[in-house]
Amino acid sequence: MNDDATMYPIGDVARRTGLSVSAIRFYADAGVVEPSGLTPAGYRLYSIEAVARLEMVRTLRDLDTGLDDIRQLIAGRTTVHELATAHLEVLEREASRLRARRAVLRAIVRQRGSAEQIALLHRLVTMSDEERVRLIEEFWADVSDGLNENPRFVAELNSAPPRLPDEPTPEQLDAWIELASMVSDPEVRRAIRDDLNDRFTDGPGQMLVSPTALASYESATPLIEEAVEAHKAGVAPDSPLGQELAARYLTWLGEMFDASFEDPETRDEIGRGLLEIEPTILADLEQAAQGPPATDPQERYQHLVQVISGTLESNNAQLADYARAFTWLSTALTPTTTPPDYQPRPPRTG
Structure with missing residues (x-):
């Protein structure tokens, strides 16, 4: 009652x-x-x-x-959790469609696209994961034509394909549109194919990307990473660890070029060469951060892939660490290469 x-x-x-x-x-x-x-x-x-x-x-x-x-919820035929889960899925699909639509419109505004381009741009945004993978694989198969004498190098050209996340940012969608448009452009493909063949089909370039050279680069990675950690920890280049890593670097270099680099003059020359790496890489990184994006097709491709995959910042930080490690190694090779303002980093705490 x-x-x-x-x-x-x-x-x-x-x-x-x-x-x-x-x-x-x-x-x-x-x-x-x-x-x-x-x-x-x-x-x-x-x-x-x-x-x-x-x-x-x-x-x-x-x-x-x-x-x-709502009736089913009130009648007890469904739960709030089930209802919210189903509704969230709908909203996420709608949000994904809106992000894609915004990316297309932004690309049209940026490119002043024609009516014919709208369908293409929409197609690029709404590709499935499998379609995106096929597009990039087909691109590298095309531009690597003529490099088949080195299958490992051809495979490594696409060793880090772009991975668009499930929840891409507007910047990642924009980068994907640009990348997909770029790799679909016959002129871009021709330019990259010609460049790769000019640089790596024969002569010294072919030797630098030979299976032996690629395996040698891979074997040097742990050594460089140890140098990175030693530098970050504030280890002095003339310490026993510094001298050990310097000796291992010379051994690696000698094995790669089938020569000996142990004499003082050669050590000094190598050390001075290593000193040029850090300022060059850091200047390139600073220019990339402040200036317009790279216009070279291959550099632009790598930049866009990292934006799409969300690895740009971490890769740049790793590259900067490697550059500083080469300066540290140069100082370990011979004191005459020490920069006037070189100061070892203090040990890390915590």
């Missing part, structure tokens, strides 16, 4: 819930939240439980939840 003292007339319910009187009547007539009782004059009354249901209905409707789903 209902007690009028615990019931609220429709006007009070409207003020409590923020719903209009007409909306409350609509939800009653639709069988979503019916009145809890009537006054002797026939006016609708709502219990506190009904008011709570109406507040929930308002929240769900603000989230664009359908009336049928």
Whole structure:
């Protein structure tokens, strides 16, 4: 039995819930939240439980939840968690479509695209993961034509393909549109193919990307990483560890070129050569951060891949660490290569 003292007339319910009187009547007539009782004059009354249901209905409707789903929730045929999960999936799909649409529009505005380009841009954004992989694989198969005498080098050209995340940022979508457009351009493909063949088909360039050279580069990676850690830890280049790494570097270099680099003059020459690496790399990184993006197709490709994959900052930081490690190694090779302002980094704490 209902007690009028615990019931609220429709006007009070409207003020409590923020719903209009007409909306409350609509939800009653639709069988979503019916009145809890009537006054002797026939006016609708709502219990506190009904008011709570109406507040929930308002929240769900603000989230664009359908009336049928709300009825099932109130009737106990579904749970809030199930309803929220299903609704979240819908919203995420819609958000993904909106991001893609925004990326297309931004590209059209940026490129002043024609009507014919709109369909292409939309196609590039909405590609599946498999289609994106195929596009990049086909691009590298095309531009590496003529380099088949070195299968490992050809394979490593696409060793870090772009990976568009499930929740890409606008910048990542823009980068993907630019990259996909670039690798689809026959002129870009021709320029990269010609450059690769000019540099690596024969002569010294072919030797630098031979299977033996690539394996040698790979074997040197742990040594350089040890030098990075030693530099970061503030280890002096003339310490026993510094001298050990310098000796291992010379051994590696000698094995790669089938020569000996142990005499003082050669050590000094190598050390001075290593000193040129850090300022060159750091200057390139600074220019890339402050200036316009790279216009060289291969450099631009690598930049866009890192933006798409979200690895640009970490890769740049690693590159800077490697550059400083080469300066540290140069100082370890011979004191005559020490820069005038060289100061070992203090040991890391924590």
